[in-house]
Amino acid sequence: MCTMIVEKVKIDGSGKSASGWFTLDQANVSYDHPFHAPMEHALNIDFVNESKGPSARVAVELSEAAARELVKTILDVLSQAEAGGHLETRDSTTRAPVHV
Amino acid sequence: MYTTDMNEGIHAETVTMPGANGDPINAYFARPLGDGPFPAMVLAHHMPGWDLWYREATYKFAHHGFVTISPNLYFRAGHGTPEDVAAKVRAEGGVSDDSAVGDLAGAAKFINTLAIVNGKVGIFGTCSGGRHAYLAACRASVFNAAIDCWGGRVVMSPDQLDELTPVSPLDLTKDLSCPLLGLFGNDDTSPSPEQVDLHEAELKKHNKIYEFHRYDGAGHGFFYYHRPAYRPAQAVDGWQKVFAFCEKYLS
Numbered sequence: 001m002c003t004m005i006v007e008k009v010k011i012d013g014s015g016k017s018a019s020g021w022f023t024l025d026q027a028n029v030s031y032d033h034p035f036h037a038p039m040e041h042a043l044n045i046d047f048v049n050e051s052k053g054p055s056a057r058v059a060v061e062l063s064e065a066a067a068r069e070l071v072k073t074i075l076d077v078l079s080q081a082e083a084g085g086h087l088e089t090r091d092s093t094t095r096a097p098v099h100v
Numbered sequence: 101m102y103t104t105d106m107n108e109g110i111h112a113e114t115v116t117m118p119g120a121n122g123d124p125i126n127a128y129f130a131r132p133l134g135d136g137p138f139p140a141m142v143l144a145h146h147m148p149g150w151d152l153w154y155r156e157a158t159y160k161f162a163h164h165g166f167v168t169i170s171p172n173l174y175f176r177a178g179h180g181t182p183e184d185v186a187a188k189v190r191a192e193g194g195v196s197d198d199s200a201v202g203d204l205a206g207a208a209k210f211i212n213t214l215a216i217v218n219g220k221v222g223i224f225g226t227c228s229g230g231r232h233a234y235l236a237a238c239r240a241s242v243f244n245a246a247i248d249c250w251g252g253r254v255v256m257s258p259d260q261l262d263e264l265t266p267v268s269p270l271d272l273t274k275d276l277s278c279p280l281l282g283l284f285g286n287d288d289t290s291p292s293p294e295q296v297d298l299h300e301a302e303l304k305k306h307n308k309i310y311e312f313h314r315y316d317g318a319g320h321g322f323f324y325y326h327r328p329a330y331r332p333a334q335a336v337d338g339w340q341k342v343f344a345f346c347e348k349y350l351s
Contacts, residue, residue: 002147002228002252003290006191028191033147033227035183038328040320046187054180054188 003041006030012090015047015058022056025049034061043067109133110162112155117171117210120202125175127207128155130162136216139350142207142243143170144225144232147194149186150174153324161224164343166350167217171207173200173232196264200232205240212242220244220350222278224342225251227321231269237280238272245349247281247342250320252290255298273302279309281345283338285318285331313341 007029015024024047034042043066047058062070081087102108112130119125128150132138141161145154150172161168173195177188189195208221222245225233230251237246253260256268280303284296291299296314303310315322315334322331323338 002194004193004253006193008191028187030190032190035148035186040329044187044190046191048188048191054178054184057180057184057187059183059187 003030003032005032011047013047015049017056017058019055022049022052024058025051035059037061037063039063108163110159112159112162115169117169117207119171119175119206120199122206123176125172125203125206127169127171127210128158129169129211130158131167131214131216132162132165134216136167137218138165138167138216139346140208140211140214140217140221141166141168141346141350142204142211142221142223142236143168144200144204144223144229144236145170145173146225146227146229147186147190148227149182149189151182151186153326157224164346166222166346167211167214169207169211171203173203175203193262193264194228197232197235197266201236201239204232204236205242208236208240208242218350222246222346222350225249226323227251228253230254234276234280235269235272237278238269238275241277243278245278245281245346246276247283247345249283249323249338250285250288250291252288252320254291255295270299270302273299273308274306276303276306276308279345279349280311281341282310282312283341284312284314285320285322285334286314286316287319290320311341311345313338 009027011024011027013024014021026048028046030044042061045060049056110130110132115127115129116124117127154170158168158170174185174189177185212221221243223233223243224247226249230248231254233246234248234254237243254269286293300312318331318334319329321329323335324330
């Protein structure tokens with residue numbers, strides 16, 4: 001099915017596509033049909049820059065378990081960095097849920 | 101029936117056609133060689149976009165004797181690889197029902213102006229395209245046959261309705277303007293077998309002409325030979341039913 005479950009979040013960083021590095025300004029997170037992963041539904045993250053058109057996209061398609069483990073790992077790494085006093089805080093993210 | 105002493109061929113290319121609101125959009129077009137007259141088909145592509153599978157499906161219908169057009173329902177999202185464009189549309193929650201119906205009805209009108217067409221136009225779609233095919237057949241009286249392959253969200257709950265999809269297609273069943281063929285996998289979750297039951301009950305209630313075929317051992321997307329969902333036996337049977345239905349109502 002097409003679940004149409006999607007949320008967008010503003011982000012700050014860089015991504016590398018086939019044509020090289022570009023500035024990221026948004027991540028689109030969905031649970032819907034993947035294009036490549038061999039599953040009917042996947043947790044899809046598209047890191048994009050809307051101003052550069054549809055091709056400015058770095059895509060990942062993850063199983064539910066992989067997505068949950070990734071989230072946990074990211075938080076663990078950030079906790080370690082915070083504990084070591086290494087975090088460079090740039091408060092540039094705002095959450096923008098999309099209701100579809 | 102094809103025999104090995106026949107000469108045959110198709111011509112295929114990208115064309116520009118008027119879509120919703122008269123907007124020029126691109127479309128993939130394929131036609132059998134010859135003077136016709138031939139029946140016509142409009143293909144409503146799926147959520148993964150105006151992709152290779154749909155260009156190949158356009159050839160397939162042309163090979164079977166149909167002048168066929170597959171409009172790019174994501175044209176307004178910009179251009180890139182089909183996956184990149186489809187990902188952008190996915191992030192936006194899909195295209196609006198008005199946009200999809202306008203593009204598909206525009207494709208039917210466009211193709212029906214061709215001298216090689218016999219005046220009969222069908223519509224076929226899979227996944228979100230199945231839903232769009234059903235919607236178009238309910239909202240635009242330009243089709244002579246409609247084929248919904250596992251279209252999800254034909255049956256929508258009130259909390260699923262929004263600005264892009266303001267009406268549950270099920271509620272438009274009374275306006276269905278042509279015979280309907282539905283193909284579904286019994287392992288699918290959207291449409292679930294219970295939702296297909298609701299759809300069928302609504303069709304019966306309004307005395308619509310329809311055929312539903314439900315396949316055991318198949319889920320969503322069982323025609324997609326490039327995906328794990330592919331089920332060869334069910335797909336072969338399903339395609340036979342598609343072409344038999346088209347020949348019955350469009351010849």
